[in-house]
Amino acid sequence: MIQPVTCPICDKQLPPAASDSPCFPFCSVRCKQIDLSRWLDGKYAVVEDLTPDRLMLELTDPDDLPPE
Numbered sequence: 001m002i003q004p005v006t007c008p009i010c011d012k013q014l015p016p017a018a019s020d021s022p023c024f025p026f027c028s029v030r031c032k033q034i035d036l037s038r039w040l041d042g043k044y045a046v047v048e049d050l051t052p053d054r055l056m057l058e059l060t061d062p063d064d065l066p067p068e
Protein backbone atom coordinates (compact mmCIF):
# COMPACT_ATOMS: atom_id res chain seq x y z
CA MET A 1 0.00 0.00 0.00
CA ILE A 2 1.32 3.40 -0.98
CA GLN A 3 0.99 6.02 1.71
CA PRO A 4 -0.57 9.20 0.39
CA VAL A 5 1.89 12.07 0.40
CA THR A 6 0.61 15.40 1.62
CA CYS A 7 2.13 18.83 1.28
CA PRO A 8 3.79 19.73 4.59
CA ILE A 9 2.69 23.34 4.17
CA CYS A 10 -0.98 23.15 3.24
CA ASP A 11 -1.74 19.41 3.83
CA LYS A 12 -3.04 19.03 0.31
CA GLN A 13 -2.74 15.45 -0.92
CA LEU A 14 -0.25 15.08 -3.73
CA PRO A 15 -0.87 12.96 -6.82
CA PRO A 16 1.24 9.75 -7.11
CA ALA A 17 3.41 11.32 -9.80
CA ALA A 18 4.27 14.28 -7.61
CA SER A 19 7.61 12.76 -6.61
CA ASP A 20 8.78 13.61 -10.13
CA SER A 21 7.90 17.25 -9.58
CA PRO A 22 10.69 19.77 -8.97
CA CYS A 23 8.72 21.10 -6.00
CA PHE A 24 8.27 17.69 -4.34
CA PRO A 25 7.38 17.08 -1.51
CA PHE A 26 5.38 20.28 -1.79
CA CYS A 27 2.25 20.67 -3.88
CA SER A 28 3.50 23.80 -5.59
CA VAL A 29 6.44 26.15 -5.95
CA ARG A 30 4.60 28.53 -3.65
CA CYS A 31 4.48 26.03 -0.79
CA LYS A 32 8.14 25.18 -1.37
CA GLN A 33 9.06 28.85 -1.06
CA ILE A 34 6.99 29.21 2.10
CA ASP A 35 8.86 26.29 3.64
CA LEU A 36 12.20 27.70 2.50
CA SER A 37 11.48 31.09 4.03
CA ARG A 38 10.42 29.45 7.31
CA TRP A 39 13.61 27.43 7.34
CA LEU A 40 15.73 30.50 6.66
CA ASP A 41 13.98 32.42 9.42
CA GLY A 42 14.77 29.61 11.85
CA LYS A 43 18.36 29.42 10.70
CA TYR A 44 18.95 33.12 11.16
CA ALA A 45 17.41 32.97 14.62
CA VAL A 46 19.74 30.13 15.63
CA VAL A 47 22.79 31.96 14.32
CA GLU A 48 21.78 35.05 16.25
CA ASP A 49 21.33 33.05 19.46
CA LEU A 50 24.65 31.23 19.24
CA THR A 51 27.10 34.12 19.29
CA PRO A 52 30.10 33.24 21.51
CA ASP A 53 29.20 35.78 24.20
CA ARG A 54 25.68 34.50 24.47
CA LEU A 55 26.89 30.90 24.50
CA MET A 56 29.25 31.63 27.41
CA LEU A 57 26.44 33.30 29.33
CA GLU A 58 24.23 30.27 28.87
CA LEU A 59 26.99 27.85 29.83
CA THR A 60 27.77 29.77 33.01
CA ASP A 61 25.24 28.99 35.70
CA PRO A 62 25.37 31.66 38.41
CA ASP A 63 24.63 29.01 41.05
CA ASP A 64 27.88 27.23 40.20
CA LEU A 65 30.07 30.25 40.97
CA PRO A 66 32.08 29.86 44.19
CA PRO A 67 30.90 32.07 47.08
CA GLU A 68 32.96 35.18 47.70
Ligand SMILES: [Zn+2]
Binds near residue numbers: 009011027
Ligand atom coordinates in the same frame (compact mmCIF):
# COMPACT_ATOMS: atom_id res chain seq x y z
ZN1 LIG B 1 0.95 22.97 -0.50
